[in-house]
Amino acid sequence: MSDRKLQLIATAPMGLEAVVARELKELGYDDARTENGRVTFTGGPADICRANLWLRTSDRVLVKMAEFPARTFDELFEGTKAVDWPDWIPADGEFPVEGRSHKSQLSSVPACQSIVKKAVVEKMKSAHGLEWFPEDGARFVIEVWLLNDIAMLTLDTTGPSLHKRGYRRLVTEAPLKETMAAAMVLLSRWHPERPLYDPFCGSATIPIEAAMIGWNIAPGLRRSFNGERWPIVPEALWEAAREEAFDAVKDDIPLSIAGSDLDPKAIEVAEAAVRKAGFAKEIKLSVLPAAKAKPEDDYGCIVTNPPYGERLGDDAEAEKAIRQLGLAALYLPTWSFFALSPSKSVEHYFGRPADKKRKLFNGRIECALYQFFGPLPPIRREEQPVR
Incomplete structure (x- = not known):
């Protein structure tokens, strides 16, 4: 089974499919294909481990x-029963079924x-020689997706969503997910x-994720699946994947990452998360x-999620936050700005159109990632190409 090729799916929040696909390609999965809400790729049991550990x-x-x-x-029952569930699910396995249906005759x-x-139980009965299953062992969540009268059956290898990295115990109001x-x-x-700064850092999720990217730390190292x-998926495969991830860490790279927030309680929560993540000296x-x-140095990146009314219930405060961000941009002419917001006023307060806008969803709220590019850092003498 270790050599068996599997069809794997990395689910993606709406708007991030291309980012997930790029991650997979950088991990070596050249056949990654983007679909709505998911990216499919081919791998074996070892790749279940690698993908869970590495996908950000x-x-x-x-x-x-x-x-x-x-x-x-009848078609749903027979199609489900034809699957080799006993190859995956042992006699004591717990196998709840979740589902969704869209534009299909089977709408319930x-x-x-x-x-x-019922179909899985029937298949398991004949394979295991049992009439009843205790379901007190490992968890195998089956999901049935129905779209345009086509059923797709999947098994969830992850468990709690991958955004749960393990470093954040407390959260501020309307926290930004780690994946976003x-x-x-x-x-x-x-x-x-380059330096990175978040002037609305909340619980410091953006600075922590940046530090993990900067040091090439696999985001799933602190959690289980x-x-x-x-x-x-033998334990040895998980051990090998974790060893590979530990070996890939580059914690000797100096980082210039900082954040600030108007709320002292948010900073308390942020400091606890930063300590838990292991970046107390770096952030x-x-x-x-x-x-x-006033961020230090030049040619840095402001990456931020300003507060907005739909999240925190105060439109005036949201407008004030964006106005402050636009004001900060005037005093940081060499910096690039990346702000996630549903507000249509971002470009107004920056005094220019964004170089790029990308539609993303923060939870259920439709936002845009406004991208204002500053000048690139000058090439240092030692970096100049040899002529």
Whole structure:
């Protein structure tokens, strides 16, 4: 089974499919294909481990078990029963079924879940010689997706979403997910030779994700996954993937990362998260309004998620935050700015159109990542090409 090729799926928040695909390609998966809300790629059991440990912007890693037409409950039952579930799920495995349906004749999700569960049980009965399953072992979450009368069955290798890195115990109001924070840093094309600053840092998610990217720390190193208890993915594969990830860490790279927030309580939460993540010396935090933020050095990146009314319920405060950000830009002419906001006033307060705008969703809120590019750092003498 270790050599078996599997169809794997990295689920992606809306708008981040291309970022997830780029991550997969950088990990060596050249066949990554982008679809709505997911990126498919080919791998073996070892790649279940690698993808879970390394993906920064995906929500979870699934195994695609089957795909077939399902216009009737009989078709759904027979298609599900044809899958080799006992190859994956042991006799004591827990196998709940989740589902969703869109533009399909089988529109009752609870009914579809019940049919899939019944079909899996029937398959398991014949393979394991049992009439009843205790379901007190490892967890195998089956999901049935119905779209345009096509059923797709998957197994979730991840468990709790990949944004749960393990360094954040407390959260501020309306926290930014770690996956979105990482995506913002990756889309800024920031690299650790440049300073990075977040003037609305909240619980410091953007600075922490930037530090993890700067030091090449796999975001899943601090947590566990459902697939770690699966017989089909041996413990040795997880150990090898973690060893590879530890060996890849580059913690000798100097970082210039800082953040500030007007709320002292937010900074307390942020400091706890920074300590937990292991960056107490690398990330500087302070209590400051954005208008008074004075990042050190030149040619840096401001990457931030200013507060806005839909998240925190105060439109006037949201406008004030964007105004302060635009004001800060006047005093930082060599810096590049990347701000995630649903507000249409961002470009007005910056006094120029964004060089790029990318539609993203912060939770259910439609936003744009406004990208204002500053000048590139001058090439240092030692970096100049040999003529």
